Amino acid sequence: MPTPRENETQSQFVARCVIDDEATRDFPDVDQRIAFCYSQYEREQKNNIISKQVKANWQGAFENERRKAEKAIIGSVQRFYQTEYAKGVDAFIQQGTIQLDGIFQTEGFKKIYQDLYVQIGMRFANWYARNFDKFLKKGINPNQFQNEWQNLFGQFAQQNAGAKIKLVQGTALTTMQRILKANMNDPAFAALGARQKRDVILRQTNLYSRNQALRLVRTEATAAANYGTLQSATTIFPAQQMMKQWVSGNDGRTRSIPKDAYDHVVMDGIEEKYEDDFKVQGELMAFPGDSSKGAQAGNIVNCRCSVFPFPMEEAQAINQTSGFGLSAAALAAILSNESSDE
DSSP states (O other): OOOOOTTOOHHHHHHHHTTOHHHHHHOOSHHHHHHHHHHHHHHHHHHHHHHHHHHHHHHHHHHHHHHHHHHHHHHHHHHHHHHHHHHHHHHHHHHSSOOOTTSSOHHHHHHHHHHHHHHHHHHHHHHHHHHHHTTOSSOOOGGGGHHHHHHHHHHHHHHHSHHHHHHHHHHHHHHHHHHHHHHHTOHHHHTSOHHHHHHHHHHHHHHHHHHHHHHHHHHHHHHHHHHHHHHHHHHHSOGGGEEEEEEOOOSSOOOOOSTTSOOTTTTTTOEEETTSOEEETTEEESSTTOOTTOOOGGGTTTOOOEEEEEEOTTOOOTTOSSOOOOOHHHHHHTSOGGGSOO
């Protein structure tokens, strides 16, 4: 049956619909066919409004949950940066030379990525499961998946953190070296006592600690949250019966590049089968923040987009005896009381 095209007015659609072969075959009576065409247009318009509401509500709830997740971990990451910078400063004050050995070690960053992916992944896996639980005849018990999810998120961190660790590690070491060199070349700094020198440099490094920790957590929170959401979805529905939609961040910072390229603004609303990849600026990504398929930093750093996995119309939830039948209105209700601030 014909459906309205983008930006097609009601009169334009009805004029096209009444002469459509399929509509004519199913509604040979002209009056019935005209009534159907008007009804078809109104139904599609209503579905579009609900779809927009679903997407807006989803992104709002997702961002709210992500802010809480980031807040829960940012402090520990910032303290790590401050501690490591302080080690470098102390070595410099004691020896009078730049000593970078022993600071910002790989193992420290590995723990940060492991903790981040497990904590945020678990938060979003449970969040998604709780929201869908209310729509299933047989409830979901997220407790039965906790060990499985923890293992998945830990493995994902190990598989994807390597190159990222080298990048953030290199940035921190370069920053430390640049700060120390600048102070070494400052006559006013040279005239200070050891304690004053330490205080001066720590004030400088504390600012970088905050900014670098924020950048790391914000970038990885997007990937961890989206990965956790997707993993949770496949404990409820078979992957073959699901779709996923790219929902762009609505915080005013969504990246945009020249026309004819698939930027993150253009990606908004793009749907793929659950197991297929999105193509973003020529790069394949399973979800926003995904770097496992070679996506570069320009597609990843500080991205605030989300992936919305949802069952197909006739999907059957795992362990359910009948079709799920989730309507657009029900999808809108997913965005739940759980998204409220804690």
